[in-house]
Structures are given as structure tokens and as C-alpha cells.
Amino acid sequence: MSQKTVVLKSVSKKYPIMKAQHKDVNLQDFWALRDVGADIESGQVMGIIGRNGAGKTTLLNIIAGVLSPTEGEVSVSGKVMGLFNLGVGFQDELSGRENIFLNGAILGADRKEIESKLDSIIEFSELGNFINMPLGSYSQGMRLRLGFSIIANLDFDILVIDEVLAVGDALFQNKCFERLIDFKRIGKTLIITTQGMDLIERLCDKVIVLDHGSLVFKGEVSEGVNRYRNLLNTEKFFVGASQYKKPYLIENTKKWADNISDWGKKFGGKEVVIDSVEFINKSGVKTNKINTLDSFKIKVFFTVRDRIENPHFGIAIFKNNGVYCYGPNTEFDGHIIPELRQGRGCFILDYHKLLLAPGDYKISIAIWDKNETLAFDYHYGYHELIVTGPDNKRKELLNMPFKIKCSNVGHRFTSFFRDRNAKPDINPDLLTDKISQVKHDNNIKIECIKFLDHNKNKKDVFMTNESVKFDIKLAYTKPASKDLYLWAGIYRDDGVYCQGITAPLCGCMDYGVVFPEFSLLPGIYSISVGVWDTAESKFLTHHHGIYPFKMVFDKQDHGTVFMEHKWRWEGV
Numbered sequence: 108m109s110q111k112t113v114v115l116k117s118v119s120k121k122y123p124i125m126k127a128q129h130k131d132v133n134l135q136d137f138w139a140l141r142d143v144g145a146d147i148e149s150g151q152v153m154g155i156i157g158r159n160g161a162g163k164t165t166l167l168n169i170i171a172g173v174l175s176p177t178e179g180e181v182s183v184s185g186k187v188m189g190l191f192n193l194g195v196g197f198q199d200e201l202s203g204r205e206n207i208f209l210n211g212a213i214l215g216a217d218r219k220e221i222e223s224k225l226d227s228i229i230e231f232s233e234l235g236n237f238i239n240m241p242l243g244s245y246s247q248g249m250r251l252r253l254g255f256s257i258i259a260n261l262d263f264d265i266l267v268i269d270e271v272l273a274v275g276d277a278l279f280q281n282k283c284f285e286r287l288i289d290f291k292r293i294g295k296t297l298i299i300t301t302q303g304m305d306l307i308e309r310l311c312d313k314v315i316v317l318d319h320g321s322l323v324f325k326g327e328v329s330e331g332v333n334r335y336r337n338l339l340n341t342e343k344f345f346v347g348a349s350q351y352k353k354p355y356l357i358e359n360t361k362k363w364a365d366n367i368s369d370w371g372k373k374f375g376g377k378e379v380v381i382d383s384v385e386f387i388n389k390s391g392v393k394t395n396k397i398n399t400l401d402s403f404k405i406k407v408f409f410t411v412r413d414r415i416e417n418p419h420f421g422i423a424i425f426k427n428n429g430v431y432c433y434g435p436n437t438e439f440d441g442h443i444i445p446e447l448r449q450g451r452g453c454f455i456l457d458y459h460k461l462l463l464a465p466g467d468y469k470i471s472i473a474i475w476d477k478n479e480t481l482a483f484d485y486h487y488g489y490h491e492l493i494v495t496g497p498d499n500k501r502k503e504l505l506n507m508p509f510k511i512k513c514s515n516v517g518h519r520f521t522s523f524f525r526d527r528n529a530k531p532d533i534n535p536d537l538l539t540d541k542i543s544q545v546k547h548d549n550n551i552k553i554e555c556i557k558f559l560d561h562n563k564n565k566k567d568v569f570m571t572n573e574s575v576k577f578d579i580k581l582a583y584t585k586p587a588s589k590d591l592y593l594w595a596g597i598y599r600d601d602g603v604y605c606q607g608i609t610a611p612l613c614g615c616m617d618y619g620v621v622f623p624e625f626s627l628l629p630g631i632y633s634i635s636v637g638v639w640d641t642a643e644s645k646f647l648t649h650h651h652g653i654y655p656f657k658m659v660f661d662k663q664d665h666g667t668v669f670m671e672h673k674w675r676w677e678g679v
Contacts, residue, residue: 116180122137140165188261207257307332313328314327356661380410404457417476422471426466433669434664456672505668509621533607
């Protein structure tokens, strides 16, 4: 009789959906896992597969002892080693050799074991003389090699692996696969999650299929892989849950694309099929090139094959690097569509003003069921939108209208300084690795920044679309040069550069930046301020990331910027 090395009995894991301060709201907990039961035998290779958010990583963390279940029991026999993030705990200033000891200790190995395996680890990594160089000089591929080599040579009974097998070049990947085969031959227990079904089919003895935290299948690999692929055909267009509504304030809505490598794909059950999509500019011309700050519309033509009750429409705009700009949908906006009958139809989303900076964007479009669970048709990052403007080289994400004025001189700047003659080529990338730092200049000093509402009251929490003013006070020891420009940058707390504000220094000390409608969606942001010397192409002085503020909203939305819009539909 085979020995059971991992036993899961009704394992569940829940997380609070919102912060505790919303005590007046009856919130439902989020269950990452619900009533999962399974046995894994000693020497078995078990694959755990499922869509994004199915609960795979949570289950692996529970097996590895990183997390404790909220309900249920977990029994593990033997030494468990978790391979969740290759090179966790690595220190750039230490050599590769020194990092072997550090990482090995984090993984639970004592110094004696690491010393006995040191030569094998170095040989397996194929790093040669680089092993004595600082880790900061390594490429990402070299770091991954070292991380896997440590794991591959330490002692364990059960190895838990989470999506980390794409290590280095093809030859080294094959070497890693062969090492896993070796573990299998000598009777080690392996538990693996990956999106690569070829690896699952080649390596695993059995599979577990999870969906929305529940166990939907356990058994033979071929049948399990087919169940997983069927689930992909009903991929969820997730934009949030219906409980995120009034009466409380939404505090964080920013998101990134789940996986930009899947852009250009279509999913769905095809009860409704998206036939075509049109972008129409303010002049009524069909084009996917839209000028910044212009109105435009997106028309989606579809065919209904079977009668559908209470469908939802959604459109999401992403920057080409995966930043989620904005994603309205009919459910959040309170537009109820009772049913769709067989035939052809069209839904239209009118945007009043495109608040995105010039650049390339991806559009996701979906029609999904009343429970926001199954997509009838989902075009994920499938459509291209090109935002044009006077300055197509801008690095920021947004283009929210603003005005700048000098209060002590009376000179008012109302243009946006978009033309290259008026706006210098300021490089905010020079600051990205210097968060919460200050650089001083002997001749120009940034004294303070104040956040004000429309009543000129100091505050640091604003409602989306509220009028906002930033007061910037400078001090000079000598007159400002014509080569100097004032720059202010708005950043999300995850480092996304939202918007830049530029004006030539005209000799005044006090500058006011006014946004008539500050359209940032909920989250934590900060203001950076600097004085840029066009002659030297550098910041003379700057305060970077030291002026934080918070945005809230009484409406559920996702992304970075709220853009006024209107839904319409025609036909079925």
C-alpha cells in the first residue's frame, strides 16, 4: 500500500475583502480555497492546474507551511522545500558563492549541508568564475540559474514548485527538467503548478484541477488537462465583484493586466460572438488613431446565438506595458440589459474626453453573463488604440487638463507646453531609482508644496473629479536663468508615472497648478517636484516622492483615471 505523504482534508482559506474600518458595511469574505480534499502519495508527481486566481499558489503555500488554512487539516510527512520565487533573499552586494549560503539557510538547510553540496551547486549552475563576483553583476538568467541550482542539490522529501521552471536558455531548461526526472526516479514527491500543459503531461502522474478555489477534478493527467482547457474556453472577464459599491468610499482601484503575453487571444462560450469593433473619432471618421483630449466612441457589433438574460458589457484600456488605464462596464454603471434575443446588435461606449497621453494602448472587450462568471466572448488585449498628440514621445500615462499660474507676478500659463519649442525634453527616468530623496542646489530651493481643495483648504485626501490645486514655493539666491523649467510629476505608489507638468521659470517664487477636475481613480499617489536645466539636461534640485496624497471615489471603477462616458445599445 502506498504511503500518503500529503493529506488535505476540507482545506479552506479566506481573506478579508476590504479594510476593517468599513464596519458599517456587511462585506463578504473572499475564499481563496473552499473545502479542498486530496491525498498525494509518496514518490508521486502531482500537477495542480487551473486558471489565474483558481487558488493554486495558495494551496502550495499551505502545503509548504507558509500559510495556515482557515478551515480543515493538512498533514505532511517529510521535509518540504518550496520553490516559489527563485533567488528569494539574494543580496546584490554579496558574491554568488556567499548567496548560496544565504539562500540555502533561508530554505532551511544548515551550513554543514550547504558546504557538502557547494561544489555540486556551482557545477550545476555553469556560472564558472562568475560565482565569485557580486550578484549585482549577474543577468536575470544567471540569477535564475543559481537559484534553481541551490534547490536542485539540497535534501528534501517533498518539493513544491510554483511557476518557476522557465530558467535560462533552452539547454539549461532541459537540464532542469532532467533533474526533476531524477527526483522522480529516486522517489521524491513533487507538487507542481504551471501553465505549460506539455510539462504537466510529460512529468506528472496525476493532476488536481482547481477553479475559483474549489476542487473540480483529481485523477488522470489527460482527462485533467482536457478539463482545464474547457475552463479556458469560458475565461472570466474579471473586473471586480458587485459588493464593491456605495455607500462607502472606494480606496484602491489600480490594476495591471493579468498577463500581457496572452494579449491578442479570444475566449468564451460563444453564445454571443463579437463580430467587429470600430473606433470613431470626434469627426465621425472610423480610425483607431484618436487625438488626446478628444471625444471618441467605441462601437462593438455582435451576434446573439442563444437567448441571454441580463448580460454585461465591458471595455478595458491598457497601456502597452500592461498598466490598467480604465475599465468601465455596464454592471458598475447601473445599466441593466434585461435580455438579448437571437440576432445582431451593437453596443456603443461614448467617451467625452480622452485623458490619456500620446502612446500605444491595448483594448479588451467582453460580453459576459449576469453573474460575471462566464464570458460569452472575450477579446483580451486584442484591439489597438493609438493616442496621438503634439508630443508623441511623452513618458507619462495621462493627460489631465490643468493650468499653471504665478501668484506673485500675475503672469499666467494656460497652455500645456506640448510643442517641443516651449517644452524641454525633461527625463523623469533620472529619478525613478531615487524615491523619497531630495537633491539641493545652492541657488534654487524648493521650500514646500501644499495640497488645496477648491475652497483653498489644506488637505491630502481628494475625491475623484474634485477640483485640486498644488502650491509650489521656490526660493532663489540669484535670478532664474531662461534655461530653467519647473517640473512636477504625479506618481502612483507602485512607481507608474501618471502625469508631468512643466512651465518655464519666470522669476516668481510661488506657482499654482490647478486641475479643474482631478480625475485620478482611488489609490495612493505622490508629487515630485524639480527644477530642470535644459543647458545641462539635468535636475538642479528635486524633491522626489516625498509629498503623498490619497484619492477616493464613491463609485466602483478600475484603473488609473476616470473618463466620463455613456453607454448605448442597438438591435437585439
